[in-house]
Amino acid sequence: MRNAHRVEQVRAAEAELMARLPEGALMQRAAAGLAATCARLLTRRRGRVYGSRVVVLAGSGDNGGDALYAGAVLARRGARVSAVLLAPERAHAGGLAALRAAHGQVVLDQEVGLADFSRADLVLDGIVGIGGRGGLRAEAVPYARAARRGTVVAVDVPSGVDADTGEVAGVALRADVTVCFGTYKPGLLIDPGAGYAGAVQLVGIGLDLPPADVSALQHPAVAELLPEPGAESDKYRRGVVGVAAGSATYPGAALLAVAGALHGGAGAVRYVGTAAEEVVRRFPETLVTEGGPAGAGRVQAWVVGPGGGEGARQALAEALASDVPVLVDADGLTELGRLGPGALAGRTAPTLLTPHTGEAARLLAGADGGAPPPADELAAARLATARRLAAAYRATVLLKGSTTVVADPGGAARVNPTGTSWLATAGSGDVLAGLAGSLLAAGLPVLDAASVAAYLHGLAGRHAASTPGAPVTALQVAAALPAVWRQVRASATADE
Numbered sequence: 046m047r048n049a050h051r052v053e054q055v056r057a058a059e060a061e062l063m064a065r066l067p068e069g070a071l072m073q074r075a076a077a078g079l080a081a082t083c084a085r086l087l088t089r090r091r092g093r094v095y096g097s098r099v100v101v102l103a104g105s106g107d108n109g110g111d112a113l114y115a116g117a118v119l120a121r122r123g124a125r126v127s128a129v130l131l132a133p134e135r136a137h138a139g140g141l142a143a144l145r146a147a148h149g150q151v152v153l154d155q156e157v158g159l160a161d162f163s164r165a166d167l168v169l170d171g172i173v174g175i176g177g178r179g180g181l182r183a184e185a186v187p188y189a190r191a192a193r194r195g196t197v198v199a200v201d202v203p204s205g206v207d208a209d210t211g212e213v214a215g216v217a218l219r220a221d222v223t224v225c226f227g228t229y230k231p232g233l234l235i236d237p238g239a240g241y242a243g244a245v246q247l248v249g250i251g252l253d254l255p256p257a258d259v260s261a262l263q264h265p266a267v268a269e270l271l272p273e274p275g276a277e278s279d280k281y282r283r284g285v286v287g288v289a290a291g292s293a294t295y296p297g298a299a300l301l302a303v304a305g306a307l308h309g310g311a312g313a314v315r316y317v318g319t320a321a322e323e324v325v326r327r328f329p330e331t332l333v334t335e336g337g338p339a340g341a342g343r344v345q346a347w348v349v350g351p352g353g354g355e356g357a358r359q360a361l362a363e364a365l366a367s368d369v370p371v372l373v374d375a376d377g378l379t380e381l382g383r384l385g386p387g388a389l390a391g392r393t394a395p396t397l398l399t400p401h402t403g404e405a406a407r408l409l410a411g412a413d414g415g416a417p418p419p420a421d422e423l424a425a426a427r428l429a430t431a432r433r434l435a436a437a438y439r440a441t442v443l444l445k446g447s448t449t450v451v452a453d454p455g456g457a458a459r460v461n462p463t464g465t466s467w468l469a470t471a472g473s474g475d476v477l478a479g480l481a482g483s484l485l486a487a488g489l490p491v492l493d494a495a496s497v498a499a500y501l502h503g504l505a506g507r508h509a510a511s512t513p514g515a516p517v518t519a520l521q522v523a524a525a526l527p528a529v530w531r532q533v534r535a536s537a538t539a540d541e
C-alpha cells in the first residue's frame with residue numbers, strides 16, 4: 046500500500062520529530078536520499094557523476110534548501126553544479142553555504158540560468174515543495190516551458206503541483222523522477238499532478254505518521270483482498286451478483302457487464318433485463334430471470350444501469366429497495382441525478398456509484414439543484430469531486446478517468462495506480478461495473494471492492510493489448526482478467 050498524507054499531517058509529524066533531533070538533521074536526511082537518487086540517475090545516464098552538468102533550481106524555502114544541500118553532495122563528487130536562485134535574497138542560507146563550500150556556482154542571471162537548465166544532464170527542482178501555494182510564480186514559469194535534454198528530478202513535489210490534491214493552477218515543472226520525503230503526497234498519485242511527477246521514489250526520514258489521507262493499493266494488498274473459495278464453498282456461499290443492464294438500444298452493455306461479473310469472484314451471475322437471450326448465448330453459465338430485480342430471487346449485490354436506457358429507472362428503484370449492496374452505473378446514475386440523494390436515504394446496505402466526470406456533474410447538479418458543473422473542472426479536481434459526491438449522497442464513489450479515485454462517505458479515499466488511457470474505449474466501464482459488483486457479492490467491503498476492481502481493470506487494460514500500448518476492446522479487457530488475477534496472486538505467493 047502506498048500511503049499519502051496531507052501537508053498539515055506532514056508538518057505536524059515533522060514538528061514532532063524535529064523537536065527530538067538536532068537542528069537541520071531532517072533536512073540532511075532528505076538531502077542525502079535525494080543526492081543518492083541523483084547520483085544513481087547520473088551514473089545510469091553518463092556512467093559516472095564526475096564531470097556531469099547539474100543545475101539546481103532553488104526557491105526561497107526549505108525545498109530549495111534540500112536541493113542546494115544535495116547539489117553540494119554532487120559537487121563534492123565532481124559534478125559541475127550551478128544553482129539558479131529564483132529569490133536570491135531569501136535563498137536557504139545553510140544550503141547555499143554548503144554549495145559554495147563544495148565549489149558550486151551561483152547563477153543570478155535568469156538568461157544564463159535558462160541556458161544552463163537546457164544543457165544540464167540533471168536538474169533538481171527545488172523551487173517549491175509542500176509550502177507552494179497557487180501556480181508557479183512568474184520567475185519560475187520560463188523553466189516549465191523551456192526545452193531540456195537532461196533528467197528533471199523534482200524535490201518532494203513537482204513545483205506548481207498542489208501537494209494535497211494534484212491540482213495544477215497554470216503551469217508546473219514536469220519531472221522524470223520525484224523524490225518525496227517521509228510519505229507520498231496525494232498530489233503525486235492523482236492526475237493531473239501524477240502526470241507531472243514521473244516515477245516517484247520515497248525517502249524515509251523517520252516520521253511518525255497518522256492514518257493516511259489517501260492510499261493506493263499495490264499487488265500484495267490486492268492479493269490479500271481477492272476472494273478465494275474455501276474448501277466448503279458452493280456457488281451461493283461465494284455470492285451471487287445480480288446484473289440489471291442492457292436495453293433494446295444497448296444490448297452489448299449487458300454482455301460486457303456480465304463478462305466483468307463472471308471474472309470477479311462471485312459464485313454466480315444472475316442477469317435481469319431485455320438482453321437475456323444474447324447473454325445466455327454468449328455466456329451459458331449465466332442465470333437469467335424474467336422481470337426486474339424485485340422478483341429475481343436472492344443475490345448478494347446488484348449492478349444497475351449499464352446500457353439500461355429507459356428501463357434503468359425501474360431497475361434502479363427495485364435494486365435500491367433491496368437490503369444488499371447496490372452498484373449504480375451509467376443510465377442508473379443519470380436517473381439517480383434526477384432523483385437526488387434522497388433516493389438513497391432509506392438504504393440499509395452500502396451503495397457504490399461509478400460515474401465518469403460527465404455523470405458526476407449530473408449527480409452534483411442533482412444534489413445541489415444548480416446546473417451541472419463543467420466536467421473538465423471536475424477532472425482537474427478529482428479527489429475533491431469524489432469526496433464531494435460521497436458526502437452529498439452518503440455513498441461510496443468511484444470516479445473514473447485518467448486517475449480513478451474511490452472515496453467513502455466516512456472520508457477514506459483510494460487512488461488507483463494501474464490503468465492506461467486505452468481503457469477509454471466504449472464499454473470498458475460496463476466491464477468494470479460487473480467486476481466491482483461481483484467483488485461486492487463475494488463479500489468485500491465496498492471501498493475494497495471498488496478499489497480492487499479498478500486495480501484489476503487497469504491491469505487488464507494494459508495486459509489485454511496484444512502489443513503493449515496498442516488499442517484494446519472492452520471484451521478483451523474482460524478476457525484478460527483471469528491472467529491479471531493470477532499475476533497478482535503469484536506476486537503475493539512470491540512474497541510469502
Ligand SMILES: NC(=O)C1=CN([C@@H]2O[C@H](COP(=O)(O)OP(=O)(O)OC[C@H]3O[C@@H](n4cnc5c(N)ncnc54)[C@H](O)[C@@H]3O)[C@@H](O)[C@H]2O)[C@@H](O)CC1
Pocket residue numbers: 059063071072073075076104105106107108109111172173174175176177178179180181182185200201202226250
Ligand atoms: N520541514 C521539514 O522538517 C522538512 C522539510 N523538507 C523540505 O521542505 C519543504 C517545505 O519547505 P517550506 O515550508 O520552506 O516550503 P517550500 O520551500 O515548499 O515553499 C515556501 C517558499 O516558497 C514560496 N512560494 C510559495 N508558493 C510559491 C509559488 N507558487 N511559486 C514560487 N514560490 C512560492 C514562499 O514564499 C516560501 O518562501 C518540503 O517540501 C521538503 O522539500 C525536507 O527537508 C524534510 C524536512
Ligand SMILES: Nc1ncnc2c1ncn2[C@@H]1O[C@H](COP(=O)(O)OP(=O)(O)O)[C@@H](O)[C@H]1O
Pocket residue numbers: 375401444445446447448449464465466467468469470471472473474475476477502
Ligand atoms: N484517460 C484515461 N486514462 C486511463 N483510464 C481511463 C481514461 N479515460 C477513461 N478511463 C477508464 O476507462 C473506463 C471507461 O469507462 P466509461 O467512461 O464508463 O466508458 P463506457 O461507458 O463506454 O463503458 C473507466 O474505467 C475509466 O476509468
Ligand SMILES: [K+]
Pocket residue numbers: 108170171172173174199200201202203204
Ligand atoms: K519541488
